[in-house]
Amino acid sequence: MPAGYDLAGTLGILPRGRQDPTCRIGSGGVWLAFATPAGPVTLHLAARADAAATAVTAGCWGPGVEAALAGLPALLGAGDDWSGFDDPDFQATLPRLVTEPRRRHRGLRLPSTGRVFDALVPAVLEQRVTTIEARHSWRYLVARHGSPAPGPAPAGLMLAPSPAQWRRIPSWEWHRAGVDPKRSATILRACAVAAGLDRLAALPPGPDLAAKLCSVPGIGPWTAAEIAQRTHGDPDSVSVGDFHLAAFVGYALTGRRTDDAGMLRLLQPWRGHRQRVVRMLGLSGVRKPAFGPRLSPQDHRFH
Template sequence: MHTDTERCVRAVQSKDARFDGWFFTAVTTTKIYCRPSCPVVPPKPANMRFYPSAAAAQQAGFRACKRCRPDASPGSPQWNERADAVARAMRLIGDGVVDRDGVPGLAARLGYSPRQVERQLLAELGAGPLALARAQRAQTARLLIETSALPMAEIAFAAGFASIRTFNDTVREVFALSPSELRQRARPAARPDEGDTGGTGGSGGGTGDAPPLTTLALRLPFRKPLCPDNLFGHLAATAVPGVEEWRDGAYRRTLTLPYGHGIVALTPRPEHIDCRLSLTDLRDLAGAIARCRRMLDLDADPEAVDALLADDPVLAPLITKAPGRRVPRTVDADEFAVRAVIGQQVSTAAARTHAGRLAAAYGERIEDPEGGLTHLFPSAAALAELDPETLAMPRTRRATLTGLVAALADGDLQLGPGSDREEARARLAALPGFGPWTVECIAMRALGDPDAFTATDLGVRRAAQGLGLPGTPAALLGRAAAWRPWRAYAVQYLWATDDHPINHLPTD
C-alpha cells in the first residue's frame, strides 16, 4: 500500500487508525516517522515519505515519533493473511528466529538461500531480515525499559542485543533518547491512553529449583472493532485443565518457549488487550507477544473482512449484530494439532478431559503463584514416548494420534508460523485418520489460514441450514466461494448463531 501515495496522504490527513501498521509516514523536515493516525498536525504532502515497515523507515534515517509511537502499532494484517515466502518470513522473524538462528536459520526454514530471502524482503519491505529483526529488538527493549525495573545490561541481552554498546546506539538512533532517558520519560507519563505498555515489571513465583518468573504488564493494540465474545469464549470453553483457565476475567495459559516457559493472562478491554506476561527467560518476550497476538488474531483488518462478508445478505445481519469477530487461534501449532485429533467426534467436555490427562501425564510441571495452572502442554517429542494402549479412546483414533505425533517429532510435518500452508495441508491429509474436518480445523487455528473452511463441521452445517444456506458440504462449499478469502471468519459468524459456551464471554 505504501506505493499508493494519494491513498496514504488521505489516510494521514484524516488520521485514520485503520491504516496503522499498513504503512509508516516519514517527514523529511523533522526526520521522524509516524503511524498514519498520529495526533500531530499532518505535514505537507510534499514532505511525506511512505515506508512499508518501521525497519525501512529506520534504515532511511528516520526516528520513531515520541507522540504516536509507531513501533507499537498493530502489525500489518497481510503477514497473517498471505501465504507466500515474504509473509512466512515475517511471521518467523516475529517469532524470534533471526535472533536465535540468524539469517541462515530463517532461510533454511523457508527453503531458500539467505541471499534469496534478503532480496525478497528488500524488494517488498525496503529492509532485510537483519534490519527487521533489529527493529523488533528495539521494540522489545523499549517494552522492558518502560515496564520493568531491570538493569539496562539485563535488558540489552534479554532484547537480543549482542553488546551494551549496540543496545545503547540502537535505542538512541530509533527513539532519539538514551535508555535512561526513555525510562525517565515513561514513568511520569504512564497513562492508559498513551501506548501499548502499562504497569510495572517485577518477579514472582517459583519454588525449589524452578526458575523465577519475571512479570510484565503490557497492552496489546488491535484494529477496531473487536468482538471478544467468541474469541475468549472459545478459548475458555475448550481450555485444557492445568494448561489453560479462565480466572478473574482473564484467559490464562502456560507457554512453552524457546528459552524457557511462561504464563500469560489476557483480559479484553474496549481499547486494547491487557497482557500480564510472566517469563522464566526474558529473551522470550518478543516471541511470546507474537504468539499471543496470533492466538487472538489481533493483527486482523476487521473492516475489510466484515465489508466483504456483509455483501452476502444472509451474513449481513450477523455482522451488524456483532462486528469484528476474530478467529481464535493458538500459541502452539503442534499442540493444537494434537488437540484437534483428540477432539474428533467427541464433545468439548470430553476433549478437554482427554487433553488434560495427556498434559498431566506427559507435560512438564510448573509453578503458578497466581492461579491453578500446573503443566506445560507436552511436546511432540514427549508424546512420542506414550503407550497408545493407555489412551482412553478408540483404536483408530489412537493410531491417528500416534501417526501425527511421529510426523511432528520426526520433522516430517511442519506446522510452525513459517510453514507452507498448502504443503502442510497435503501432509496432514496423507496421515491416517485425517479427514477434511481435522485438516481444515488445523489450517484455520494452527496454520492461521484466513480462508480455511470447515464445511463438514456439524455446527457450521446446522447454522447454514437455519439461515437458509445449503446444508450439504459440497453445496455449502460452492455457496461459500463468495466469502473468499475470509471463509474462516464466516465460520465464526455461523457458529455464533448457536447458544454454545464457545460463543459467550465467560462470567466469573
Template sequence: MAQVKTVVRRLKTPEHYHFTRTLRTLLVVSHDPCGELADGEFRLSARTPQGPGTLHLSRAGAELTATTHGPGADWLAEHADAIAGLRDDLGDFPGLAAAHPLIARLARTFSGLRFPATFQVFPRLIRAVLEQKVTGIEAHRAYRAMVKHFGEPAPGPGGLLLPPDPEAVAATAYWVFHPFGVEQRRTQALLRCAAEAARLERCTDSAEATRRLVAIPGIGPWTAAETVRTAYGDADAVSVGDFHIPNTVAWALAGEARGTDARMLELLEPFAGHRGRVCELLAAGGIMAPKFGPRMPIRSFARF
C-alpha cells in the same frame, strides 16, 4: 531458586474488541489444564521455540497487558498480539457480509470477534484428533486426562500445565491412551502426528501446514482445518466433514434443513477468504439447522 524471566508488553485493541469470545476458542470448555479465562484475565501455557512459557493477558478498557513468564517469555511477548487475535485483518469481509442480510447482521453484532493465531500446531492438533468422530464431552475428557498424564508445570504463577511434549507422546505405547478413553485408531493418528510435530511446527503458513497434515494417515481435511484455524488464525479454513456445520450453513444461507459438504462450500464461495469466519459467526449467533433423530451417544472407550 532461580528467578523466572518475565516480560511485559502493552497492546491496543480495535473498537468493540471482544476479549472473551476471541480467546475462549483457545481452551477446552469447563476446564483446560493448559489455560484459563475469566473476568478479563486469560492465561495460556506453551512450548515455544525458545522453551516453555506462560502468557497472561489482562484487559483494562481498550488496552491489553501481556505478561509472559519462563524461557519462552520473549517469544510469547512477541506473539502476544497474534494470540489475542489482534493481527486478524477483516479486509474485504464487511463488503462481502453486506450481501447477505443474516451474515451482515451477525458481522455487526459480533464485530469484536477476532481469530487468534498461536503459531503452535501440535497442541491444537491433539485436540482436533481427540475430537474425531466423538462427542465434545468425550474428547475434552480425554484431552484433560492426557494433559495430566504428560503434565509438566508451566513457568510462572497460575498452576497451569504445559501441553504434552510431542517427543514424549511419540515414545508412548498406544495402550497407555486407552484409560484416557481413546481407542487405537485415534491413538495411532496422535502418535504419527507427534512424530511429525517438529516438521509441522516449521510450516510457514496455513496452506503448507494443511498439505503436511493431510499427508499423515488418520488426518483429513476436518482435522487440518480445525488445527490451522487456530494455529495460523486462518479465517478461510472450513471444517469439511463436520457432523453439523454443513447443515448449519445450508439452513442459514439457503433455508435448507440439510446440506452436504459440497453444498456448504458452494454457499460459502461468495465469502472466499472468510469462509471459516462465516461459520464462526453462525456459531456465535446460535444459528442451527432443525434437528431430527437421536443425539450421538456418549461412550467410554476406557471401559471397552
C-alpha cells in the same frame, strides 16, 4: 488493539472446554500455558478498554517469555484484516444472520497461535467422537502426563505433554482416557514429525498448508481445517466432515439441512471469508433442529 477489541471472544476458540487445563478464560483475563522453542511459558492477558483503544497487558513467566511475547500480536489477531469482509459492497451480499452478529461483535479477531503440533493433538482427539468424550480425553491425558505451568499460575494450569512425553504414554493410559488405537497412533505419528509440523507456521493458510498437514497419515481435511483456524487464523477454512456443521449451515442459510457439498456451494459466494461467515453464524443464536440421533459416546477402554 482497536476500541472494542474482544479478548475473550478472540481467544475463545483455543480452549477445549471450560475445564481445559492448558487455558483459562474468565473475569480475571486469559491464562495460557504452552511450550516454545526456548522452553515453557505461562502467559496472562488482560484487556482494559476506553473510547479510543483497548490496551492488552501481558504477564509472562518461564524460559519461553521472549518467544511468547514475540508471538503475542499474532495470538491477539492483530494481523487479522476484516476490511474486505466489512466492505459495504461485500456486506450487501450477506444475510442478516451474518451481518447482525458482525455488528454486535466488531471486536472479534481470528487468532494465530503458530503452534501447529499443540493444535493437532486435541483436534485428533476430537475425530469421530462426541465433544464430551474428546474433552475428557484431553483433560485426562494433560493432567496425568503434562507438566505444571511455570510462574504464579492458577492452580491446575498445565502444559500439554511434549512430543517426547506423548510418546511415553503407555497403551493402557490411552485406553483409560477413552482414546482408540487409531487416534493414538495418529498422534504418535505426528510426534515423530513434530518439528516439521511446527515449521508449517511459516506457511500462509491455504491449500498448500492443508496438503502438508494431510501428509501425516490420520490427518484429513476436517482436522487440517480445525488446526489452521487456530494456528493461522485462516479466514476461509471450513471444517468439512464435521458431524454437525453442514446441517447447521444449511439450516441457518436456507432453513433446510444439507451435506458437506451443499454447505460448500452455499458458502462459495463468500470464498476467502468462509470461516468468518461460519463464525458469525455460530454467534447468531440460531440452533438447528435435531435432525437425527445424536452421536453416541463410545467406550474404547475394553476393546
